[in-house]
Amino acid sequence: MTTTSTERGSVADAIRALVVTREFQPGDRLAEADLAARLDVSRTPVREALRQLAADGMVEHVPNKGARVVALSPAELEHVFELRARVEGTAASAAAVGATGAELDRLDELAEEIARHGLPGPDQALDRVYGCNADFHLLLAESSRSSVIAASVRQLFHTAATVRTYQGFDEASVRRSVAHHREIVAALRARDGEWARSTMHSHLANARAALLGPRPVAHSHDTVDAPRDDGADDPAPTRPPS
Amino acid sequence: MTTTSTERGSVADAIRALVVTREFQPGDRLAEADLAARLDVSRTPVREALRQLAADGMVEHVPNKGARVVALSPAELEHVFELRARVEGTAASAAAVGATGAELDRLDELAEEIARHGLPGPDQALDRVYGCNADFHLLLAESSRSSVIAASVRQLFHTAATVRTYQGFDEASVRRSVAHHREIVAALRARDGEWARSTMHSHLANARAALLGPRPVAHSHDTVDAPRDDGADDPAPTRPPS
DNA sequence: CTCCTGACTATTGCATGCACTTTACTGTTC
DNA sequence: GAACAGTAAAGTGCATGCAATAGTCAGGAG
Incomplete structure (x- = not known):
């Protein structure tokens, strides 16, 4: 079912794929040992990939606390x-x-x-x-x-x-x-x-x-700061409290 | 002379500083062992930093061949x-x-x-x-x-x-x-x-x-494709042959 | 003289192990 | 019962060692 190994594709691509397929959702923690086990590699390449993904903006990296999938507001x-x-x-x-x-x-x-x-x-x-x-x-x-x-x-x-x-x-x-x-x-x-x-x-x-949905109208008296998001059935992309 | 240790600053920042100060020039190889010795850390954090800098675009990373400072044309x-x-x-x-x-x-x-x-x-x-x-x-x-x-x-x-x-x-x-x-x-x-x-x-x-220097004029009959760079005494940013 | 082949060296890629930080739980005290 | 402290568990940060790959140079054949 899941691709059991990295198969010459980079670890970063594999992790991206896990995010794209919603196996990890926005806000989820990405534990190094967990990913290493899933992708059948050691933690070292996983750590490198996470740093790369963090620089790419797909992942948020907090020192000593690990990486999370970024949840965009x-x-x-x-x-x-x-x-x-x-x-x-x-x-x-x-x-x-x-x-x-x-x-x-x-x-x-x-x-x-x-x-x-x-x-x-x-x-x-x-x-x-x-x-x-x-x-x-x-x-x-x-x-x-x-x-x-x-x-x-x-x-x-x-x-x-x-x-x-x-x-x-x-x-x-x-x-x-x-x-x-x-x-x-x-x-x-x-x-x-x-x-x-x-x-x-x-x-x-x-x-x-x-x-x-429609763009917020700046000088309207309603919903000035909160863009609508109807039409999208995504889970509410609320940012986890930092 | 050089800052002998990383001093709580991230390794990526330290490497960036080495590039900014021209200690490593565009096109130069960034050998992991060399950087590790300079920054007084092991190769592991250096590798992570290089991956991060590569995603940032400051460094070019070729598998099994290492990292180079990007030379922009x-x-x-x-x-x-x-x-x-x-x-x-x-x-x-x-x-x-x-x-x-x-x-x-x-x-x-x-x-x-x-x-x-x-x-x-x-x-x-x-x-x-x-x-x-x-x-x-x-x-x-x-x-x-x-x-x-x-x-x-x-x-x-x-x-x-x-x-x-x-x-x-x-x-x-x-x-x-x-x-x-x-x-x-x-x-x-x-x-x-x-x-x-x-x-x-x-x-x-x-x-x-x-x-x-002045922008190239598209439909001029001279120097159509080569933007001028007079006024800059930087070393010619020629891209190394890939 | 040029080109090809082989081994050697240097460097990257990865796995493992240990130290330290953070977090969660449990027992104690007020 | 609630708050706090102490301890245990989990996870990250980093160093080290080994395997694999690319680059280099010497030697020999054409």
């Missing part, structure tokens, strides 16, 4: 989407210049796979969308030909690893999202960086709205 | 400044809402200290500016009240740890930069997020120009 999720829009928009713009033909072909494949597994139909499999979506966004970042951009995208993407793609999306949001992936590749093929950037902005605004 | 430095402008602009905007009085006071102090050590005069000490500037930008990021924003700012800032603040800046650029720090705090005190954001944009555009 709705306000912080808003920030994740804002930063992703800006950073991945830049990535898309740079990828319009730098992407190779092979990368564009692979992005096409991934966009189609996301469509197959995301849209209603015989092949729908929402639990398989997360991986394809991750591959799409991270490959796009690589296509920017900039290690700096790629690292920033990776960090932000992994920070939101607990947000499962398309889970809780309404169908219209899913259709828009699927269309965005295809359109981004079209923009890249046209070598139009601004087209790619703005489509990426739309893509992430759509995801934000599907997960978090 | 001029094109990647351009990307660092673009992303910093977008991400730290967002941080400044959020800090205008969230910064506490104590944080604003500390930012004021840091801005003044940067002025004292950066501007010509009896207290000028360019080598001390880096630390103050780092404190300023990282504290500003903390003031955003968002761990996500803070982590992104940290990552981008540390990625460019090899760029020494104000070294090679002409005097006009230094004066602008000093004024920017003060103006940003003024904008935060006015709780004006857009003011803070745009001043931060100017601040980083100024730093970019001082270090990298």
